Amino acid sequence: MMxxxxxxxxxxxxxxxxxxKLAGGSMNASALRQGMDISQPAMxxxxxxxxxxxxxxxxxxxxxxxxxxxxxxxxxxxxxxxxYRAYWPARVDALKALLKDMDQ
Amino acid sequence: MMxxxxxxxxxxxxxxxxxxKLAGGSMNASALRQGMDISQPAMxxxxxxxxxxxxxxxxxxxxxxxxxxxxxxxxxxxxxxxxYRAYWPARVDALKALLKDMDQ
DNA sequence: CCAACAGATAAGCGGTCACTTATATGATTC
DNA sequence: GAATCATATAAGTGACCGCTTATCTGTTGG
Numbered sequence: 001m002m003x004x005x006x007x008x009x010x011x012x013x014x015x016x017x018x019x020x021k022l023a024g025g026s027m028n029a030s031a032l033r034q035g036m037d038i039s040q041p042a043m044x045x046x047x048x049x050x051x052x053x054x055x056x057x058x059x060x061x062x063x064x065x066x067x068x069x070x071x072x073x074x075x076x077x078x079x080x081x082x083x084y085r086a087y088w089p090a091r092v093d094a095l096k097a098l099l100k101d102m103d104q
Numbered sequence: 105m106m107x108x109x110x111x112x113x114x115x116x117x118x119x120x121x122x123x124x125k126l127a128g129g130s131m132n133a134s135a136l137r138q139g140m141d142i143s144q145p146a147m148x149x150x151x152x153x154x155x156x157x158x159x160x161x162x163x164x165x166x167x168x169x170x171x172x173x174x175x176x177x178x179x180x181x182x183x184x185x186x187x188y189r190a191y192w193p194a195r196v197d198a199l200k201a202l203l204k205d206m207d208q
Numbered sequence: 209c210c211a212a213c214a215g216a217t218a219a220g221c222g223g224t225c226a227c228t229t230a231t232a233t234g235a236t237t238c
Numbered sequence: 239g240a241a242t243c244a245t246a247t248a249a250g251t252g253a254c255c256g257c258t259t260a261t262c263t264g265t266t267g268g
Contacts, residue, residue, distance in 0.1 A: 132215090134215085144216095145215090147215090148216055149217090151215095166214095169215065169216095
């Protein structure tokens with residue numbers, strides 16, 4: 001199940017921090033390590049987990065590998081969460097319903 | 105971090121199944137086990153993890169303990185996800201922006 | 209009270225996680 | 239093509255996860 005890998009990937013605080021950093025702009029692995037007190041292999045392994053969970057995608061650029069957020073993963077979580085829309089606060093729920101109507 | 109516990113709780117397929125079942129209506133632990141091929145202690149442990157992650161809450165009713173979805177957890181995920189709104193599909197994004205305006 | 213039932217807790221076990229050090233791959237520059 | 243740099247992979251290790259069996263706690267009805 002894809003959702004298992006996504007939630008598992010996000011269950012680690014270090015990986016969430018990496019993801020958050022990438023959400024602020026694409027970056028290579030070395031740049032990501034800046035100010036994070038994490039070894040090079042650890043970063044590489046975390047990025048592999050995030051990529052495997054479709055939360056991040058990569059693109060080689062010469063000697064560097066550029067990483068960026070993969071919208072697919074974000075959309076998957078949004079889709080999962082949508083199933084429980086009924087439990088969001090009423091205000092947000094009302095807005096959502098409105099959007100749905102407009103969407104058709 | 106609360107988010108760590110939430111994502112960790114949801115990383116297990118069995119726990120997601122339990123949560124999904126509860127989202128369809130509150131239930132006691134025995135009822136939850138119906139058709140799930142899971143031992144009584146395992147169910148109890150899963151419910152403890154979900155409760156700890158604020159995804160589920162309980163209420164004793166005599167000899168039974170009734171479980172239901174705790175909106176707090178759902179809202180927390182929604183809050184986390186909202187930070188990456190920019191990566192949702194354009195249509196949903198537009199709707200969200202609209203909601204935000206209306207919300208003020 | 210006590211027998212029966214719902215549920216929680218304890219202890220132990222195999223598998224997985226996140227990390228480490230060491231080494232390999234792949235690209236650039238001289 | 240050799241040295242260097244960016245990243246990946248391999249192997250090992252201690253901690254944790256989800257499960258099991260066994261036992262405990264709490265509530266009900268006779």
